[in-house]
Amino acid sequence: MSRPFGLYVHIPFCRRRCDFCAFYLEVHHPAAAGRFLAALHTEIALHARQEAIQGRPLSSVYFGGGTPTALETSDLTGILDGIRNHFDLLPDCEVTIEAHPSTVTMNDLSTLLGAGFTRVSFGAESMEDTELARIGRSALAGETVTAVRHARRAGFTNVNLDLMYGLPGQSVASWLSTLEQCLDLTPSHLSCYALTIEPGTALASDVESGRCLPPDEGLQVAMEQAADATVHEAGYIRYEISNYAKPDRMCRHNLLYWTHGEYLGLGPSAQSFVDGSRFGKTADLNIYQRDLAAQRLPLSDHAVLSDPEKLRDSVIFGLRLLQGIPTASLSAHSGNYGHEHALKHLREERLIEEVDRYTRLTAKGRLYADHVAELLY
CATH class of the missing domain: 3.20.20.70 (Aldolase class I)
Incomplete structure (x- = not known):
């Protein structure tokens, strides 16, 4: 299938x-x-x-x-x-x-x-x-x-x-x-x-x-x-x-x-991730309608993600899940973007923890999830 x-x-x-x-x-x-x-x-x-x-x-x-x-x-x-x-x-x-x-x-x-x-x-x-x-x-x-x-x-x-x-x-x-x-x-x-x-x-x-x-x-x-x-x-x-x-x-x-799944967004301002690309629709109803009347998709932006960027996004979004993400994925992402110091800081501050080869936010880390994401982006 x-x-x-x-x-x-x-x-x-x-x-x-x-x-x-x-x-x-x-x-x-x-x-x-x-x-x-x-x-x-x-x-x-x-x-x-x-x-x-x-x-x-x-x-x-x-x-x-x-x-x-x-x-x-x-x-x-x-x-x-x-x-x-x-x-x-x-x-x-x-x-x-x-x-x-x-x-x-x-x-x-x-x-x-x-x-x-x-x-x-x-x-x-x-x-x-x-x-x-x-x-x-x-x-x-x-x-x-x-x-x-x-x-x-x-x-x-x-x-x-x-x-x-x-x-x-x-x-x-x-x-x-x-x-x-x-x-x-x-x-x-x-x-x-x-x-x-x-x-x-x-x-x-x-x-x-x-x-x-x-x-x-x-x-x-x-x-x-x-x-x-x-x-x-x-x-x-x-x-x-x-x-x-x-x-x-x-x-x-x-x-x-x-979980880094694929989704297509329809309608003004909708976002998509399909086949390795992220793209968004215009956040303007008039432009949206004008483009579609001309048989054009009303795209406002489009980016083909590299493998490191795909891994980065899967790490950032995946840490919102209570189960967390594979520690190996987090380590690879840290190496790609030079976040080793940030990773050490997050562990020392007990904002993240490792359980059975998965890294997840701690109870304290969930309270500062946006801060964790900023450090790891």
Whole structure:
């Protein structure tokens, strides 16, 4: 069988932008959505004819954004049908859709499941309404409860909840309350992300002007530790720095990123790694549509990676996994880039450790994963 790969579809629309969000998106308008959909179907067809992809099956499909469910449900099922018309999906292909809890009904979810979506990921962020309001999130905690219950009734057995900690005004106690309320919903997967202040966002402006305090690093460390203990006690496996899953419910698509797998990105700003090359699509909906109307892929950058660069990326991304990476791979990468001193420092500071010929981040190292990545890049 030809090598499987993953497919990511970036839906660049939301009803409104949350204050913390730095992803490329536009406020949804039906006419703009119609033009995007026409361009996306052209993009699917153009990629399907490429030699590096032709004839290869899909192991995962992931609809992200933005908010995919800002589109009509019929549009989403139409995209998946278009993908099926050009690519073979493996029998156990994982097909994920991200959803804002307030944008889907049980009928929507039933239709999505019937069309072939197998996994739904709800952006809960917090289960405290005051915390949601402070980050400009147009949602209520009760909507997450309703959405998960509707997903279950519709027949979804694989449900993820995205959460954020270190939010303005959030305490360890309120974070634990959010975790406990989410665990009561028995999701198959939880993603817990530390809030970061991204340049150019409304939240960054609030911090710069003094209207809002930046995240407290010490408090975020305490929250991360509380999450690890609480979620582990509930029977979830922590398999990546920010991700927890019930047995056999790890996100297959995201594992491609961390295990140096191949994936194709569709839609404006989407990134790809296929056949040894990394390339990205333009983060401009008008240019994206213009290029595809002319039967051109809207590429913004393209690089063919050397063997040392491939190894570097596999090391950097692989260290996010709790199992770590082969120590031999880390040593080879260190030799390629002259990182022997950095490696010695990381071991002395007990940020990394070796277990059974694998090197992984320690509990302390997971708290400073970005720093470790910078030293080893």
